[in-house]
Amino acid sequence: MEFFNAFLSTEVLAGILIIGAFSMGIRSILHFSREATDLRPRLNEVDRELKKRRDGTDELRKQVGVLTAEVAPIRSRESSLRAYYEELQALVIDHERREHQRGTEAETDRRKRIQRKRMGMRGE
Numbered sequence: 001m002e003f004f005n006a007f008l009s010t011e012v013l014a015g016i017l018i019i020g021a022f023s024m025g026i027r028s029i030l031h032f033s034r035e036a037t038d039l040r041p042r043l044n045e046v047d048r049e050l051k052k053r054r055d056g057t058d059e060l061r062k063q064v065g066v067l068t069a070e071v072a073p074i075r076s077r078e079s080s081l082r083a084y085y086e087e088l089q090a091l092v093i094d095h096e097r098r099e100h101q102r103g104t105e106a107e108t109d110r111r112k113r114i115q116r117k118r119m120g121m122r123g124e
């Protein structure tokens with residue numbers, strides 16, 4: 001019984017817990033260091049790619065600035081041409097509507113004349 005009392009004392013339990021915590025910490029460090037050797041080449045590759053893209057960003061920003069200056073007058077011209085096109089489309093639609101209306105009026109007049117002839121009346 002004396003053995004169990006000594007084994008269950010606070011100092012012994014604390015010592016066991018401390019040894020367990022140290023062993024878990026060392027095991028975790030070893031595991032992560034093994035993984036770090038596998039991840040280091042990937043990290044270097046990602047870092048190189050990031051640097052390449054950052055360096056290319058300045059060049060692209062310059063190109064965007066140049067193209068923005070070139071596009072501005074073209075946009076204003078495009079908007080005026082679009083308004084002109086829409087106006088022309090409205091005129092074409094109006095013209096087609098009038099032509100259709102004239103065609104239906106002519107067809108109606110022709111039918112009325114035929115009907116009057118059949119009824120024995122003279123057409124106007």
